[in-house]
Amino acid sequence: MKVGLIGLGNMGSGMAANLLKAGHDLSVYNRTPGKLQALVERGAKAADQVSEACHGDAVITMLADDAAVESVVFGDKGVIASMGQNAIHISTSTISIALSERLTAAHAKAGQRFVAAPVFGRPEAAAAAKLFIVVGGAPDAIDICTPLFEAIGQKTFRLSDKPQAASLVKLSGNFLIASVIEALSEAMALVGKAGIDQHQYLDILTSALFTAPVYKTYGGLIADKKFVPAGFAAPLAHKDIRLVLAASESLRAPMPLASLLQNRLLTLIARGGESLDWSAISQLAAEESGTPPEPPLRR
Numbered sequence: 001m002k003v004g005l006i007g008l009g010n011m012g013s014g015m016a017a018n019l020l021k022a023g024h025d026l027s028v029y030n031r032t033p034g035k036l037q038a039l040v041e042r043g044a045k046a047a048d049q050v051s052e053a054c055h056g057d058a059v060i061t062m063l064a065d066d067a068a069v070e071s072v073v074f075g076d077k078g079v080i081a082s083m084g085q086n087a088i089h090i091s092t093s094t095i096s097i098a099l100s101e102r103l104t105a106a107h108a109k110a111g112q113r114f115v116a117a118p119v120f121g122r123p124e125a126a127a128a129a130k131l132f133i134v135v136g137g138a139p140d141a142i143d144i145c146t147p148l149f150e151a152i153g154q155k156t157f158r159l160s161d162k163p164q165a166a167s168l169v170k171l172s173g174n175f176l177i178a179s180v181i182e183a184l185s186e187a188m189a190l191v192g193k194a195g196i197d198q199h200q201y202l203d204i205l206t207s208a209l210f211t212a213p214v215y216k217t218y219g220g221l222i223a224d225k226k227f228v229p230a231g232f233a234a235p236l237a238h239k240d241i242r243l244v245l246a247a248s249e250s251l252r253a254p255m256p257l258a259s260l261l262q263n264r265l266l267t268l269i270a271r272g273g274e275s276l277d278w279s280a281i282s283q284l285a286a287e288e289s290g291t292p293p294e295p296p297l298r299r
């Protein structure tokens with residue numbers, strides 16, 4: 001397919017490489033142009049402007065947050081102004097329910113289609129084409145996008161004809177991961193303070209009770225205190241919990257645990273952890289137990 005990809009961050013660069021590997025005709029755009037070169041060497045066309053990545057069958061956006069998506073999509077030379085009739089915008093970023101709805105309406109008004117396809121999996125999964133993709137949109141549009149999903153992921157879930165449903169499932173999933181990270185952080189601070197080896201503790205727990213990869217991955221990062229480079233940076237996690245709380249508010253489904261997680265992530269950012277992985281909230285539980293946190297959080 002002739003496709004554009006906008007946003008070559010931790011996730012988008014791996015996805016772009018896999019689209020090329022699968023033989024798609026790919027144009028790439030990134031706000032910071034330095035990230036284009038590696039993909040051009042693999043056969044991608046460099047787009048100097050957003051509009052140059054929008055002349056194919058579909059445009060994929062993999063951008064940080066609502067503000068980034070809005071700045072690229074709307075406006076004179078944005079995605080909507082540049083895409084052809086019937087072309088499909090596939091949003092793989094984790095965005096708000098409200099923006100998903102706004103994009104659906106705006107693309108429809110322009111005679112285009114919008115598919116929300118947020119993903120589960122860290123940058124390593126994106127690089128290995130092992131993402132899990134949750135899709136919402138018109139069934140015929142999803143059919144057309146299927147070869148692209150097959151190129152970047154290991155499984156696609158066709159959830160709904162409403163894009164915002166996919167955004168909600170993604171946000172709820174990140175709320176659950178953050179909850180796991182906080183629970184692991186508290187338990188590991190507890191046993192660590194008692195002098196129990198945290199790696200051995202993790203081995204016991206992930207063998208006997210919690211065998212899911214999420215416990216192994218995040219438990220390992222917490223035990224190793226490996227928060228740099230950030231696979232998923234604290235400000236992005238904070239953004240997701242804020243969006244979960246917004247959904248909780250509008251659907252009138254209280255989520256007290258989400259409020260606690262928002263506070264944890266905000267504290268992490270306020271104390272200098274902006275560039276750390278979200279699993280660094282573990283340092284807050286550790287510090288509360290009397291263990292000095294790792295730099296840059298040490299006071």
Ligand SMILES: NC(=O)c1ccc[n+]([C@@H]2O[C@H](COP(=O)([O-])OP(=O)(O)OC[C@H]3O[C@@H](n4cnc5c(N)ncnc54)[C@H](OP(=O)(O)O)[C@@H]3O)[C@@H](O)[C@H]2O)c1
Nearest residue numbers: 007008009010011031032063064068093094121122231232
């Ligand atoms: N990392 C993960 O584990 C993970 C997993 C699943 C989903 N996600 C979601 O995927 C999305 C991307 O995550 P990521 O980890 O790839 O983030 P990232 O590494 O921070 O990359 C963000 C991308 O957005 C661009 N961007 C940011 N603000 C912009 C603006 N105002 N205008 C234009 N471009 C802008 C950045 O461009 P520059 O290069 O110029 O800064 C970069 O290409 C987020 O919605 C995140 O929640 C992440």
